[in-house]
Amino acid sequence: MTREQLFEQILTKKSYLCIGLDTDPLKLPQHLLELEDPVFEFNRQIIEATADLCVAYKPNIAFYEAQGPQGWISLQKTLEVIPQNIFTIADAKRGDIGNTSELYARAFFDNMDFDSITVAPYMGADSVKPFLTQAGKWVILLALTSNAGSQDFQMLRLEDGNEEYLFEQVLRTSQEWGNPDQLMYVVGATQAEYVQRVRQVAPDNFLLVPGVGAQGGSLEEISRLGMNRQCGLLVNSSRAIIYASSGYDFAERAREAAFAVQREMEVLLEELLVG
Numbered sequence: 001m002t003r004e005q006l007f008e009q010i011l012t013k014k015s016y017l018c019i020g021l022d023t024d025p026l027k028l029p030q031h032l033l034e035l036e037d038p039v040f041e042f043n044r045q046i047i048e049a050t051a052d053l054c055v056a057y058k059p060n061i062a063f064y065e066a067q068g069p070q071g072w073i074s075l076q077k078t079l080e081v082i083p084q085n086i087f088t089i090a091d092a093k094r095g096d097i098g099n100t101s102e103l104y105a106r107a108f109f110d111n112m113d114f115d116s117i118t119v120a121p122y123m124g125a126d127s128v129k130p131f132l133t134q135a136g137k138w139v140i141l142l143a144l145t146s147n148a149g150s151q152d153f154q155m156l157r158l159e160d161g162n163e164e165y166l167f168e169q170v171l172r173t174s175q176e177w178g179n180p181d182q183l184m185y186v187v188g189a190t191q192a193e194y195v196q197r198v199r200q201v202a203p204d205n206f207l208l209v210p211g212v213g214a215q216g217g218s219l220e221e222i223s224r225l226g227m228n229r230q231c232g233l234l235v236n237s238s239r240a241i242i243y244a245s246s247g248y249d250f251a252e253r254a255r256e257a258a259f260a261v262q263r264e265m266e267v268l269l270e271e272l273l274v275g
Contacts, residue, residue, distance in 0.1 A: 001087050001115050001136065003181050003206070007230040009055045009085060014266040016231050017258060018056035018089065018208065020238030021046070021078065022063050027243055029250050039067070039074040044081050045251040046242055050258045056087035056234050058208075079112060087234070088115045089140065089208070094131075095120035101130040109137050116140050118186060118208075121170050125177055132178045139183050141174055143167050144198065146188025146211035167194075171201040180204040187226070189217020189235070195225040203228060210236045212261075219261065223268045231273060237261060 010016050023039050032038040047057065059078060064071035082088055094104040094117060108114045109131075116138035119128055131139045144154055144167045154167040164172075171185065180202075187198050189211035198207065207226055211217035212235050219235060226233050241261070245253035 003230065005085075006055065006087055006206070009087070010231045010269070013052065013055055013262070014269055015053055015055055015262045016233050016235055016265055016269070017054040017261050018058050018087075018234040018236040019046070019050055019054045019241055019258065020091070020210070020236050021057055021059040021242065022238045023059075023074075023242070024063055025067065027246070029246050029248065031248060037070070037074055037077065039064075039071070040077045042242075042250070043074070043078040046254050047078070047081055049251040049255040050241070051083055051086060053255070053258045053262045054086070056089055056236075057082055058089040058091050058236055058238075060238070061090055061092040076112060079114070088113075089234075090114040090117040093118050093120050093142065095123055095127045097123065098126040098130055101127050105131045105134065105137075109134050116184070118142065121174060125173075128174065129177055132182055137182070139178060140208050141170070141183065141185050143170055143185040144187045144191045144194055146190040146217065150188070150191070165194075165197070168197060168201055171198060175202065180206070184208055184234075186210065189219070189222045192218065192221045192225055195222060199226060199228070204230075204232070206230075206232050206234060208234045208236060210238075212237050212240075219264055220268065223265075223272060227268070227272045229273070231269065235261075235265070 021043055023042055028038050028042050032041055035041050064075040090108045108117045118140045119131055120142050121128055156166045158164045184206040187207045187209055189209050209222055212219050241254050241257045244257040
């Protein structure tokens with residue numbers, strides 16, 4: 001999916017919502033547990049209930065890896081029921097030496113056909129570039145995350161006197177590896193006060209924004225600070241949507257939660273989108 005195609009979906013659906021499929025077998029409605037593949041059935045119903053309200057789905061790969069071989073089967077079946085016009089994100093946070101990254105790229109892009117993958121930049125260019133070689137595929141680089149531990153490294157000041165944070169150097173250096181048609185960044189909604197600094201370095205890149213909903217980030221604040229002429233935002237909500245109910249009505253309640261976010265996004269797009 002190209003940047004223009006993604007923007008077209010945003011305009012069509014009046015939404016920049018990404019739904020995280022962080023599907024935990026321990027949190028599934030009890031009535032699904034008697035099925036052969038309860039994780040897939042849960043995902044299938046969530047997708048069918050929300051596909052017209054979001055532009056992306058983001059399975060967190062750890063939730064599937066933790067289940068062993070069955071988890072990978074559930075994940076593959078889930079990908080097969082996601083409509084083709086919806087952007088898919090493998091939230092895998094990979095990043096290793098070059099030949100290993102090449103194999104990770106083969107796994108998630110060639111074999112599972114994800115549109116994108118989250119990648120950790122700590123090991124530098126040769127750990128990221130193998131993911132950038134395939135046309136139409138995206139790297140979503142961890143830049144400024146929403147967890148408390150982000151303060152440990154991402155917010156360190158550089159010592160060259162330019163007052164940049166380390167996360168800004170990650171943004172600036174990675175701009176040399178890929179362009180806005182293949183490179184996005186993870187920027188947590190709980191870090192909204194730094195979004196303007198992100199946009200100074202990466203004005204045209206899409207930002208994947210976790211932390212809205214259960215983690216307390218503000219959709220309005222992150223939208224006002226981060227939206228660009230092509231929206232440039234994919235705002236993720238996971239638990240607040242998929243676990244809106246633990247009963248037989250879980251898919252219906254998930255739709256209601258997603259619809260509430262989409263309606264807010266529609267208003268913000270109308271107000272803030274320029275051009």
